[in-house]
Amino acid sequence: MRNIRIKLEYDGTEYHGWQKQPHDVTIQEKIEEAVFKVTGEKVEVIGCSRTDSGVHAKEYIANFHVGDRVPVFKFRGALNYMLPNDIVVLEAEEVDEDFHARYDSKGKTYSYTILNRYMPSAIERNLVYHVKYKLDVDKMKEACKYFIGKHDFAAFKTQGASVKTSVRTVSELRIETYGEHIKFYISADGFLYNMVRIIAGTLVMVGSGKIEPQQVKEIIDSKDRRRAGHCAPACGLCLEKVFY
């Protein structure tokens, strides 16, 4: 058996997230179907992360174990031939047999994009979070520094997934602006369920003047989900990179 590692880009709009589900179409299911069509083998494709419904990815990493029938250099082209246009295999290579896309991940970078203007966008409707009232970007930038470092992010986690600890280390959180867009990049050793989207919701609270930047520290310290902002929409979120 060979262990094949693939790098994917996908537009998550039409999918119920990564992970297979009984009644909904997911990315994992589409990849497994494509692998079956190419190799004739039913494999489990291991993903680096369970992205939610509507979340996008520019460089998602996954792996699966298959026999020798198809040469490795043919995987990328063959899988893309089988996949719909909103999922693209960017790379496919053979890796060590013990490589595991989820367990071996040392960290990830996500981006979150806000369109800050009065009217929504037709063209970018599935790629941005539309916030119609004017946000104060300077205050949002000031708030970023409180997230950076090793913290218990219990206040920034939706209940549901059981994890041993809610302590995570955020190594980077920076905001860029272009045109009417406010986009932030966040890197951490791991992310709790909905963590980036709740941080986005909290930054929007700061930008709209509902709370002051320094209150972010109190919210983190409180470990109280009710004090943080709302869970911002999935469509603004994009997995940018996974580190191994």
Next chain:
Amino acid sequence: MRNIRIKLEYDGTEYHGWQKQPHDVTIQEKIEEAVFKVTGEKVEVIGCSRTDSGVHAKEYIANFHVGDRVPVFKFRGALNYMLPNDIVVLEAEEVDEDFHARYDSKGKTYSYTILNRYMPSAIERNLVYHVKYKLDVDKMKEACKYFIGKHDFAAFKTQGASVKTSVRTVSELRIETYGEHIKFYISADGFLYNMVRIIAGTLVMVGSGKIEPQQVKEIIDSKDRRRAGHCAPACGLCLEKVFY
């Protein structure tokens, strides 16, 4: 009767262009349906341009004449309520009764976006022209200058629409790059059928070394459609602005 001018943004992916057609769904038809639902009146919505199937617009201008039943300030919200999410009315206002979105247009700016990398993009699949071989942007920039000015653009026109003259004045053609993208903006007093897309195809010929930048002058002078580049895909094209 009042003359209402609207500014639209739309994602053209799902439409067979602007102009109404017997068997296909178009933007004009969608707007006329929305106006009917809001006002109860069957109007003809006059568009600034007949954009092709798959072409997008950030600021498309249209107008229509209706009675007094609905206050002008309610049009934007009411039309957006009736329209699908891939068409957004950005503005609606009452204008002089003789304003005509097409005849009064003094010029337009279009953008054309190329994604220049080996693999196609899942996320931007409907918004860019994917060119997999490396393009020489400096040569493309050099070629731009030959298009600027008043020329007979007969070589850059698809047969079909009958126009009195193929002389147009291009006031601006500039190229920007960001990440793996090459994007150009072109402004002119008017455009021939497929003119921007054939210019895009010609610039790609220059960027790939098939012709030298200075040959663009000969191609323009030849007025021979066969000498210019291919008609690049509609999805890379976006109407950016209309001047009155």
